[in-house]
Amino acid sequence: MAIATPRVGVITFLGSLDDRDALRAVATMGGEGVALWHGDHDLQGVDAVVLPGGFSYGDYLRCGAIAGHAPILDEVRAFADRGGPVLGICNGFQILCEAGLLPGALIRNASLRFICRDVFLRVETSQSPVTADLVPGEVVEIPIKHGEGQFVATPEQLQHIEEAGLVVFRYADAAGSVNRSTNPNGSVENIAGVRNDSGNVVGLMPHPEHAVDPDVGPTGGQALFASLLAAALAGAGALP
Amino acid sequence: MSDEAVSDEAPGQPLHRRLGLADDELERIRQTLGREPRPAELAMYGAMWSEHCSYKSSKIHLRTLPTEGPAVLVGPGQDAGAVDVGDGMAAVFKMESHSHPSAIEPYQGAATGVGGIVRDIISMGARPVALLDPLIFGPLTTERNRWLLSGVVAGIGGYGNCIGVPTVGGEIRFADAHSANPTVDVMCVGLAEADALVTGSTLTPHDGSVMVLYGASTGRDGIGGVSVLASAALDEGSEASRPSVQIGDPFAEKLLIEASLELIECGLLEGLQDLGGAGITCAVSESAARAGMGVRLDLDAVPLREPDMEAFEILTSESQERMLAIVPPSKLDDVRAVCERWGLDIAVIADLVEGGKLTVTHGGVTVAEVPAVSLVDEGPEYDRPREPPAGHHARAAVSTDDPTFAPFEGDLRVALLRMLGAPNVASKRWAWQQYDSRVQGQTVAGPGSDAAIVRVPGSLKALALSTDGKGRYGALDPYLGAVHAVAEAARNVAVSGARPLAITNCLNFGNPERPVVMWQFAESIRGIRDACIVLETPVTGGNVSFYNESGGSSIWPTPVIGMLGLLEDHRLRVPAGFPRSGLAVYVLGETFGELGGSEFAETVIGVVAGTPPAIDLVQEHALHELLHDAARDDLLASAHDCGDGGLGVALAEAAIDGGNGFAVTVANDLPGHVALFSESASRVVVTVGPEHEDRLIALASAHGVSITRLGETGGPRVVFDGMFETTVEELREIFETAIPRLMQEPV
Amino acid sequence: MRHRFEVLVTLKPGLADPQGKAVESSLPALGFDDVSDVHIGRHVRLDVEATSEAEAREQVDAIAHRLLSNPVIEDYRVIGSSAADEEA
Amino acid sequence: MRHRFEVLVTLKPGLADPQGKAVESSLPALGFDDVSDVHIGRHVRLDVEATSEAEAREQVDAIAHRLLSNPVIEDYRVIGSSAADEEA
Ligand SMILES: Nc1ncnc2c1ncn2[C@@H]1O[C@H](COP(=O)(O)OP(=O)(O)O)[C@@H](O)[C@H]1O
Numbered sequence A: 001m002a003i004a005t006p007r008v009g010v011i012t013f014l015g016s017l018d019d020r021d022a023l024r025a026v027a028t029m030g031g032e033g034v035a036l037w038h039g040d041h042d043l044q045g046v047d048a049v050v051l052p053g054g055f056s057y058g059d060y061l062r063c064g065a066i067a068g069h070a071p072i073l074d075e076v077r078a079f080a081d082r083g084g085p086v087l088g089i090c091n092g093f094q095i096l097c098e099a100g101l102l103p104g105a106l107i108r109n110a111s112l113r114f115i116c117r118d119v120f121l122r123v124e125t126s127q128s129p130v131t132a133d134l135v136p137g138e139v140v141e142i143p144i145k146h147g148e149g150q151f152v153a154t155p156e157q158l159q160h161i162e163e164a165g166l167v168v169f170r171y172a173d174a175a176g177s178v179n180r181s182t183n184p185n186g187s188v189e190n191i192a193g194v195r196n197d198s199g200n201v202v203g204l205m206p207h208p209e210h211a212v213d214p215d216v217g218p219t220g221g222q223a224l225f226a227s228l229l230a231a232a233l234a235g236a237g238a239l240p
Numbered sequence B: 001m002s003d004e005a006v007s008d009e010a011p012g013q014p015l016h017r018r019l020g021l022a023d024d025e026l027e028r029i030r031q032t033l034g035r036e037p038r039p040a041e042l043a044m045y046g047a048m049w050s051e052h053c054s055y056k057s058s059k060i061h062l063r064t065l066p067t068e069g070p071a072v073l074v075g076p077g078q079d080a081g082a083v084d085v086g087d088g089m090a091a092v093f094k095m096e097s098h099s100h101p102s103a104i105e106p107y108q109g110a111a112t113g114v115g116g117i118v119r120d121i122i123s124m125g126a127r128p129v130a131l132l133d134p135l136i137f138g139p140l141t142t143e144r145n146r147w148l149l150s151g152v153v154a155g156i157g158g159y160g161n162c163i164g165v166p167t168v169g170g171e172i173r174f175a176d177a178h179s180a181n182p183t184v185d186v187m188c189v190g191l192a193e194a195d196a197l198v199t200g201s202t203l204t205p206h207d208g209s210v211m212v213l214y215g216a217s218t219g220r221d222g223i224g225g226v227s228v229l230a231s232a233a234l235d236e237g238s239e240a241s242r243p244s245v246q247i248g249d250p251f252a253e254k255l256l257i258e259a260s261l262e263l264i265e266c267g268l269l270e271g272l273q274d275l276g277g278a279g280i281t282c283a284v285s286e287s288a289a290r291a292g293m294g295v296r297l298d299l300d301a302v303p304l305r306e307p308d309m310e311a312f313e314i315l316t317s318e319s320q321e322r323m324l325a326i327v328p329p330s331k332l333d334d335v336r337a338v339c340e341r342w343g344l345d346i347a348v349i350a351d352l353v354e355g356g357k358l359t360v361t362h363g364g365v366t367v368a369e370v371p372a373v374s375l376v377d378e379g380p381e382y383d384r385p386r387e388p389p390a391g392h393h394a395r396a397a398v399s400t401d402d403p404t405f406a407p408f409e410g411d412l413r414v415a416l417l418r419m420l421g422a423p424n425v426a427s428k429r430w431a432w433q434q435y436d437s438r439v440q441g442q443t444v445a446g447p448g449s450d451a452a453i454v455r456v457p458g459s460l461k462a463l464a465l466s467t468d469g470k471g472r473y474g475a476l477d478p479y480l481g482a483v484h485a486v487a488e489a490a491r492n493v494a495v496s497g498a499r500p501l502a503i504t505n506c507l508n509f510g511n512p513e514r515p516v517v518m519w520q521f522a523e524s525i526r527g528i529r530d531a532c533i534v535l536e537t538p539v540t541g542g543n544v545s546f547y548n549e550s551g552g553s554s555i556w557p558t559p560v561i562g563m564l565g566l567l568e569d570h571r572l573r574v575p576a577g578f579p580r581s582g583l584a585v586y587v588l589g590e591t592f593g594e595l596g597g598s599e600f601a602e603t604v605i606g607v608v609a610g611t612p613p614a615i616d617l618v619q620e621h622a623l624h625e626l627l628h629d630a631a632r633d634d635l636l637a638s639a640h641d642c643g644d645g646g647l648g649v650a651l652a653e654a655a656i657d658g659g660n661g662f663a664v665t666v667a668n669d670l671p672g673h674v675a676l677f678s679e680s681a682s683r684v685v686v687t688v689g690p691e692h693e694d695r696l697i698a699l700a701s702a703h704g705v706s707i708t709r710l711g712e713t714g715g716p717r718v719v720f721d722g723m724f725e726t727t728v729e730e731l732r733e734i735f736e737t738a739i740p741r742l743m744q745e746p747v
Numbered sequence C, D: 001m002r003h004r005f006e007v008l009v010t011l012k013p014g015l016a017d018p019q020g021k022a023v024e025s026s027l028p029a030l031g032f033d034d035v036s037d038v039h040i041g042r043h044v045r046l047d048v049e050a051t052s053e054a055e056a057r058e059q060v061d062a063i064a065h066r067l068l069s070n071p072v073i074e075d076y077r078v079i080g081s082s083a084a085d086e087e088a
């Protein structure tokens, strides 16, 4: 029997920048990338959705704010409600927070500067479509490149995030230790990525799509995309 | 239009002078038109015949540059040059300065500089794939210079990061002479299918086709920017020119990139032009002149950001993020659909007509009627007087003030550490970490390497890119400064294993009306020419930035060279750092006693004096061939050129970069400090595995390049046998923290 | 009729405010020693065409709530054109 | 005594305002068709310890001019604590 190829949609918003990179990463890892358009009410039957990095609408008002109202977000919300795997990377993470699909918010880095460099992330849970193939405590190396990546949340949200185990990644060092010196942007509790309560929606500031091709960077994103493709194959988001 | 509306500077001057036109230039306009020019016409000529747009002082010199070579597809004269990189692909590249606006508002000045050069690349039909930003500031000891550096770097990042074009390289240098006038150049590189390049000759507009303006609306941005900002020194006028600061809109630029490339890909265009200096006037007249046609331009059709704009304002506004396309009427609806999808407004502002006349109407009244070519190609040209500075010839003979001959009693280890922590040499991570160097996913080597390596998508090939200027050398000898700039840029590309193909440039100078500046300019051109001929890297384009002076003192004459090279297989790229222990360390090339204009002289002795190193271009070329062949045969474990600070600094940088120490013996007849820090040209530090040493030596001798074994890599220690020792960690700490410390930031 | 409003968007108390902190800590070096509690937010000015001021204000309120502020981390308040004239 | 001020920093009229434009053009899709002239600036709140309100305001003015605004492209105005209470 032929093994099905999971179809992963990548949404292009006006101002998305890493959309092609995400499509390429999906293909590199053996999936089929499907380009989706912000103004459409159509996910083209994909098995997973990626909201890519970039500066949607210039991030002029607030990162992700305007894109959070895009027509396609209605479909993403319905897809997520059905349990379909959704991954927001960088600006995509910010959009998911703005749209209320993930808890918390992202504000300017504590340094007030854009930062582009490789970081180490400690995996905090395997209960997510991008970490299902990983073991908590494992460390992956992935680049960050953002000016507004400081994760914040209200005290109540934060308590819930920690108690319900919604943290997916924390900024760490190569050995997996998490402390102030490994925090690149001031994120509360070194949080680099979170999931929703049901676990199928994940957002992270680092860029796994820039960490699958060893010729141009680290390879810590491979396991994440492999997990996402596996989750896509499981078909949770399919219409009944 | 009242005279007052044009400019309130220099009241009492006739209008043409306030628009930057000389009396004989006005006479020339009268002759062309056979009548008195109207005010709007004067504004158009003033903008188009400005130094910035017409190159009137530089043209006769620029013409002497070599522009042809087997790889050149498009030479100077277009929005950007293009070279063949094989497999039907063309690399398009160009550099431009935005120094004057950056001195007034560093963030927006630098940001809009990025925007402008990116649109040049788009207008060639190429997708922008890389940015590089060579910068020169005054010393970081003053608050203003720190503010300028912070603002410029933030502006370049703020714009480049937001449009999804990686910033992969550049340089930052510091010199007193650039305090009042920082130098802010930006280079953009794009890729296109060679047969889809948009040039005057690939697309032909037809009678009846229309001109479509798309992107941002037109406001009073940079009105007179052309004549005021770029053609007059900053002292006068900088207060007055403030309201015309332009605010960049990178989001709009990103949409312009996508929409423009889609318009070209769908075959909807007969021409494409960016709007830069001289705004609509320049774009419309150049398109018309190029097509050999006339244009009827209706200013009432131009979408305005502010009400009540005068004709001359609309004509010369430099509002950012606008493009002009020539479209046959039958394709107009398709063009509109593409632009709308990308959220861009479009307006049909002109028709192409037979003949060569550019007719402009506003409010139903004809405000201008001039031959389009007269604006574009018939501007004045000057052979301005040139004169070497007093004492130049005396210095060219063996100079007694040459630091090479000054005795040095100091500690060599301390000298090395001071140079690694000197702002010119120290790591610029503080700056480039603020740039997205990864987006598009093709960056094999980004900032921090000798040349940036950017893959050509879908192939094993990669572009090798470097920008270099040699301010100190140029200040002492502009000819040698220019030769070294070309040679170093090519060497940076060659050490990566790539073959240098062609250059672009940005020529940063003072006031061309000063004979000394004009002499510096001519000498620099001569240097670029000589170097480009021997190194086989033709000039495909460039930009001239004059009037970088304040209070009568000019910046150092600084041609900045943007080199583009090709690496046939990116997997063969050679890194700069020592990758592991147990490698043999060699230096290629010979070391002479040459401390004139060196980093050692400036940082350790405290002088910028002497004669810059001599350079044998044939030897330099042989070195590049050797590096290419050695990389092709996979012999090299690392290669790093000797630049500022000579052999000592090159070894230290390679150790820091690779995280491996070394033990070497630097033995020759020279005094220790000269042996370590002489900046003799055409030298590279390489490492090879023991199994390849014989082959490398044979290859070097086949190429006629001298090769000397210095020692071996390994361990945390850095040992200069018989001189001193230190550790990689000590070097790294100083190299990496120097700039943050100077910026007074926590390290 | 056209009504002009200003919307002031401020960070909820207790949240990290890196910009405010940066400004605050740079003040002493400039000779301002007596300044505290600096917070940076957004100012939005907009015109609304509506038949009554009340109706216009309702729209502004909706816009401020849905788009101009992020209720997770920000509060906002609307100043009508009249209040906007109370300038120093 | 402690005085609270608010400073509103706005782009000089006539300059391009990409932020305002981006917000303005996103509003129709959200069902707000009657909004125009959207401009985005900064809002700064700060407390000053001074013996008199006049003295405090003088300081705020200096801070706004030197640090909070970029006089090349921005204007600012200061709202005293009293005006700040006039909230909707
Ligand atoms: N402004 C900048 N932007 C991007 N990269 C920079 C900048 N300044 C320096 N770099 C990077 O730092 C490295 C060292 O620069 P430099 O010392 O000028 O190199 P070299 O001496 O080899 O020409 C290079 O990789 C360069 O691209």
Ligand SMILES: [Mg+2]
Pocket (backbone or CB within 6 Å): B449, B450, B451, B492, B640, B641, B643
């Ligand atoms: Mg180099």
